Amino acid sequence: MVTGSCMCGTVRFRVDADFSTAGYCHCTRCQHRTGVPLGALSGMVAADAVEILEGADSIRTWRPDEGFPKSFCASCGGHVWAGEPGSGGVVAIRLGALDGDPGIRPRWHQWVDASPDWEPLPDDGLPRYPGPREQD
Numbered sequence: 129m130v131t132g133s134c135m136c137g138t139v140r141f142r143v144d145a146d147f148s149t150a151g152y153c154h155c156t157r158c159q160h161r162t163g164v165p166l167g168a169l170s171g172m173v174a175a176d177a178v179e180i181l182e183g184a185d186s187i188r189t190w191r192p193d194e195g196f197p198k199s200f201c202a203s204c205g206g207h208v209w210a211g212e213p214g215s216g217g218v219v220a221i222r223l224g225a226l227d228g229d230p231g232i233r234p235r236w237h238q239w240v241d242a243s244p245d246w247e248p249l250p251d252d253g254l255p256r257y258p259g260p261r262e263q264d
């Protein structure tokens with residue numbers, strides 16, 4: 129079990145299962161969402177295992193035409209996850225939102241073709257996928 133929150137602490141949540149995988153996404157959406165050119169690190173976990181403890185009213189969600197809905201805190205803008213907690217699917221938790229060790233380490237980089245040339249990826253030995261990662 130690990131807890132997490134947004135930057136200001138209004139939104140608090142708990143994850144009660146092991147992450148199935150974790151990795152960096154370098155897509156342009158993640159770049160604009162984070163404001164960071166290097167990949168955003170998320171961990172995948174069963175949506176049923178994500179419980180909102182506080183601040184449900186402050187969660188705002190952007191629902192693009194395709195891809196997971198992206199949720200963040202209305203007060204501070206801090207990212208919390210993509211996906212629908214409690215839906216029976218999978219939620220991608222922003223690992224930087226966690227209070228402790230997620231118990232998993234990054235395993236891949238995806239959408240590396242979208243990563244800017246002026247900020248090279250670190251040579252960390254992880255598999256790199258030009259587009260979406262292959263399922264592992």
Ligand SMILES: [Zn+2]
Pocket residue numbers: 134135136137138139201202203204205206
């Ligand atoms: Zn917040």
Ligand SMILES: [Zn+2]
Pocket residue numbers: 153154155156157158159239
């Ligand atoms: Zn992305």
